Amino acid sequence: xxxxxxxxxxDFYPEDKEVMxxxxxxxxKVALNYGFLEVESPAFxxxxxxxxxxxxxxxxxxxxxxxxxxxxxxLRFDLTVPLARxxxxxxxxxxxxxxxxxISRMWRYEAPQKGRLREFYQNSIECxxxxxxxxxxxxxxxxxxxxxxxxLKKMDFEVVINNRxxxxxxxxxxxxxxxxxxxxxxxxxxxxxxxEFIAELEKAGLSQVQIRKIDEFMKIKDxxxxxxxxxxxxxxxxxxxxxxxxSLLEDKEDFIKLSLSTARGxxxxxxxxxxxxxxxxxxxxxxxxxxxxxxxxxxxxxxCPVTGIAMGFETLRLFLDEKxxxxxxxxxxxxxxxxxxxxxxxxxxxxxxxxxxNYKVNIDLMGRSLGKQMDFANKISAKNVIVIGENxxxxxxxxxxxMMSGEEQEVSLEELQ
Amino acid sequence: xxxxxxxxxxDFYPEDKEVMxxxxxxxxKVALNYGFLEVESPAFxxxxxxxxxxxxxxxxxxxxxxxxxxxxxxLRFDLTVPLARxxxxxxxxxxxxxxxxxISRMWRYEAPQKGRLREFYQNSIECxxxxxxxxxxxxxxxxxxxxxxxxLKKMDFEVVINNRxxxxxxxxxxxxxxxxxxxxxxxxxxxxxxxEFIAELEKAGLSQVQIRKIDEFMKIKDxxxxxxxxxxxxxxxxxxxxxxxxSLLEDKEDFIKLSLSTARGxxxxxxxxxxxxxxxxxxxxxxxxxxxxxxxxxxxxxxCPVTGIAMGFETLRLFLDEKxxxxxxxxxxxxxxxxxxxxxxxxxxxxxxxxxxNYKVNIDLMGRSLGKQMDFANKISAKNVIVIGENxxxxxxxxxxxMMSGEEQEVSLEELQ
Numbered sequence: 001x002x003x004x005x006x007x008x009x010x011d012f013y014p015e016d017k018e019v020m021x022x023x024x025x026x027x028x029k030v031a032l033n034y035g036f037l038e039v040e041s042p043a044f045x046x047x048x049x050x051x052x053x054x055x056x057x058x059x060x061x062x063x064x065x066x067x068x069x070x071x072x073x074x075l076r077f078d079l080t081v082p083l084a085r086x087x088x089x090x091x092x093x094x095x096x097x098x099x100x101x102x103i104s105r106m107w108r109y110e111a112p113q114k115g116r117l118r119e120f121y122q123n124s125i126e127c128x129x130x131x132x133x134x135x136x137x138x139x140x141x142x143x144x145x146x147x148x149x150x151x152l153k154k155m156d157f158e159v160v161i162n163n164r165x166x167x168x169x170x171x172x173x174x175x176x177x178x179x180x181x182x183x184x185x186x187x188x189x190x191x192x193x194x195x196e197f198i199a200e201l202e203k204a205g206l207s208q209v210q211i212r213k214i215d216e217f218m219k220i221k222d223x224x225x226x227x228x229x230x231x232x233x234x235x236x237x238x239x240x241x242x243x244x245x246x247s248l249l250e251d252k253e254d255f256i257k258l259s260l261s262t263a264r265g266x267x268x269x270x271x272x273x274x275x276x277x278x279x280x281x282x283x284x285x286x287x288x289x290x291x292x293x294x295x296x297x298x299x300x301x302x303x304c305p306v307t308g309i310a311m312g313f314e315t316l317r318l319f320l321d322e323k324x325x326x327x328x329x330x331x332x333x334x335x336x337x338x339x340x341x342x343x344x345x346x347x348x349x350x351x352x353x354x355x356x357x358n359y360k361v362n363i364d365l366m367g368r369s370l371g372k373q374m375d376f377a378n379k380i381s382a383k384n385v386i387v388i389g390e391n392x393x394x395x396x397x398x399x400x401x402x403m404m405s406g407e408e409q410e411v412s413l414e415e416l417q
Numbered sequence: 418x419x420x421x422x423x424x425x426x427x428d429f430y431p432e433d434k435e436v437m438x439x440x441x442x443x444x445x446k447v448a449l450n451y452g453f454l455e456v457e458s459p460a461f462x463x464x465x466x467x468x469x470x471x472x473x474x475x476x477x478x479x480x481x482x483x484x485x486x487x488x489x490x491x492l493r494f495d496l497t498v499p500l501a502r503x504x505x506x507x508x509x510x511x512x513x514x515x516x517x518x519x520i521s522r523m524w525r526y527e528a529p530q531k532g533r534l535r536e537f538y539q540n541s542i543e544c545x546x547x548x549x550x551x552x553x554x555x556x557x558x559x560x561x562x563x564x565x566x567x568x569l570k571k572m573d574f575e576v577v578i579n580n581r582x583x584x585x586x587x588x589x590x591x592x593x594x595x596x597x598x599x600x601x602x603x604x605x606x607x608x609x610x611x612x613e614f615i616a617e618l619e620k621a622g623l624s625q626v627q628i629r630k631i632d633e634f635m636k637i638k639d640x641x642x643x644x645x646x647x648x649x650x651x652x653x654x655x656x657x658x659x660x661x662x663x664s665l666l667e668d669k670e671d672f673i674k675l676s677l678s679t680a681r682g683x684x685x686x687x688x689x690x691x692x693x694x695x696x697x698x699x700x701x702x703x704x705x706x707x708x709x710x711x712x713x714x715x716x717x718x719x720x721c722p723v724t725g726i727a728m729g730f731e732t733l734r735l736f737l738d739e740k741x742x743x744x745x746x747x748x749x750x751x752x753x754x755x756x757x758x759x760x761x762x763x764x765x766x767x768x769x770x771x772x773x774x775n776y777k778v779n780i781d782l783m784g785r786s787l788g789k790q791m792d793f794a795n796k797i798s799a800k801n802v803i804v805i806g807e808n809x810x811x812x813x814x815x816x817x818x819x820m821m822s823g824e825e826q827e828v829s830l831e832e833l834q
Binding site for chain 2: 003011012014018020034035037038040045063065066069073088099105109119129135141248250300333346349356358359361362364365366367376
């Protein structure tokens with residue numbers, strides 16, 4: 001029998017679970033205040049929903065369940081896909097926009113020796129039905145407010161933002177054919193040295209003029225510096241959209257940085273893309289999102305624009321820990337009730353019952369001596385101890401001992417609540 | 418592509434998710450007040466932890482993942498097993514008793530045509546380290562308080578309680594050999610007619626005397642009516658333990674019923690067993706639990722007594738629904754902000770931002786006319802609407818329209834919070 005947890009998974013003991021609950025509760029509060037509603041999808045889906053038969057690489061990252069009764073199932077690897085399925089199922093009846101979030105876990109297959117997480121938590125937030133910059137701006141704004149609510153400050157993080165139409169249209173305008181290949185290189189611009197970046201573009205067959213123009217363009221820090229007259233229609237559309245999104249985020253401009261190279265890989269994004277980074281650059285990327293207007297149609301729905309973000313817990317938790325923003329755990333009970341002997345247990349249980357209406361209360365379950373009970377109360381960080389002896393029951397008065405200060409306070413049993 | 422959810426799973430749309438959150442939050446509150454700490458285990462475990470190689474029947478109920486890199490994994494089918502594993506990993510360092518709960522989901526394989534749930538939620542509560550009746554009584558008491566906190570009343574449900582040692586010792590005392598087989602029959606006594614019960618015992622080879630004695634014993638409703646002098650040591654130990662548990666539960670005696678036939682199947686229980694039922698008998702069993710003192714050792718730990726209960730959500734939710742105790746969903750936002758035209762969006766966003774500090778707020782993301790916005794606000798059950806026009810911005814005053822009463826209240830933008 002293998003009594004270890006599976007590699008790449010984590011056991012959440014009380015301290016860790018409390019931290020996860022705090023992150024989730026904080027995210028939930030902000031999402032609800034932005035008018036998003038919470039949903040949840042099953043852990044597994046029909047495999048054909050998660051990947052194409054032929055998409056070997058995607059499939060290799062999915063935990064697939066053993067086939068039975070002709071059912072081929074896989075564990076969800078994100079929340080965006082199952083939520084899109086749920087949206088499609090009710091697309092006609094739901095008033096648009098539909099604003100959902102889901103805080104839950106998902107699974108990606110990694111070989112056991114890699115030591116990477118195979119089970120992880122995300123808050124996935126989706127807005128279905130609006131093709132307006134307002135919805136892009138709202139998602140970014142909500143994510144920023146979530147970070148602030150978690151205790152992070154302006155000096156801690158920033159959001160880089162771009163538009164896929166602007167990037168793609170610009171490259172088309174340069175007469176570049178292999179757009180996807182070039183986008184992958186451009187997306188890396190901040191992660192590799194300038195010389196390597198140029199070399200990769202050369203290797204991809206771009207001319208020196210094209211490379212210079214790309215390099216100049218990517219360095220632009222202000223949308224007003226872009227010469228609109230030189231852009232094709234697609235790039236103009238993207239630029240215009242990006243300007244509107246930025247303008248709607250004026251209140252949060254201190255967090256926002258234009259990044260004309262950001263593409264977020266070759267994933268499903270069609271318009272706005274954005275990515276959250278720590279300003280010190282310790283983490284590759286905290287999380288990101290954008291607009292994916294083709295997804296709903298892909299899952300058999302009617303054409304429907306979508307903007308979303310997936311806020312992963314793991315890097316965020318490390319970041320919050322580094323910034324000393326994780327809350328102190330509050331695992332200690334408010335009261336520990338210590339009966340002096342066996343005959344007093346029933347009286348002690350009554351007192352515990354009463355206090356449990358409003359407080360966290362533990363009571364001796366081991367038939368221990370008072371000394372051992374005090375040891376235990378200390379170990380579990382009980383805040384107060386109430387010793388129940390015959391005198392206390394007779395007099396109807398108990399002493400509450402504060403375990404931090406050592407102070408004792410006498411209270412009548414009736415007052416205790 | 419199969420865009421339906423997998424059979425036996427459920428999509429939780431906002432209304433359903435809110436109900437599940439309410440049940441979970443209520444359970445969490447009571448468990449915390451009883452001094453239990455929340456933990457979470459991964460969704461999958463090494464298959465060898467979940468079942469023996471040879472245990473074909475158990476294995477057939479597990480969702481097994483496709484084998485890769487010599488790893489054979491399965492989805493957890495309960496929380497008791499993974500939590501026992503987590504306990505064993507820290508058994509030495511943790512002060513006893515260790516009191517944990519986990520509210521999460523698990524999976525059991527059922528053939529797709531059966532239409533039974535394959536993904537379900539439970540609150541699993543475990544107390545490790547106490548062999549005293551106090552811990553059995555505390556678990557039962559906590560579960561009763563959970564039911565009360567959910568709004569159920571004395572008239573709605575009851576707890577039947579028994580002790581496996583008492584039952585087994587009694588049968589041993591009758592000279593019965595095939596105890597397990599007989600226990601399975603006795604466990605069914607309330608579900609089958611008396612004649613069938615007798616017939617099954619006869620078929621199992623019991624004598625008429627044995628059957629009469631079993632029948633008489635099972636009908637006893639009061640522990641004091643049991644003739645202790647006729648019991649063997651094991652039965653005496655069980656009786657004594659059961660008396661203590663019942664005595665500790667005196668405060669809740671209206672909920673408790675002795676049931677000398679209850680065994681909870683052939684599962685791992687070793688002492689106290691209990692089961693929650695609706696008094697009308699509409700549901701087979703709501704949930705149950707008991708003492709299983711051999712489990713920790715089975716998972717490679719040191720000998721350690723455990724009492725636990727697993728409160729499933731599904732039957733409970735049906736029961737609460739039938740009793741009209743599920744809360745009204747509160748999905749409507751507190752405010753819907755309606756800008757009269759495009760030029761006012763930024764002002765409207767500012768007002769929404771301010772209100773989102775304390776309220777749930779939606780704002781137009783579709784560039785809609787006022788009429789359409791009011792329609793939408795109605796559809797999503799917004800409680801109040803604030804229309805933002807040029808006059809409102811100029812005067813610094815807005816009208817808050819209560820969508821239930823239709824009343825309007827004028828408030829200055831500064832006061833709005």
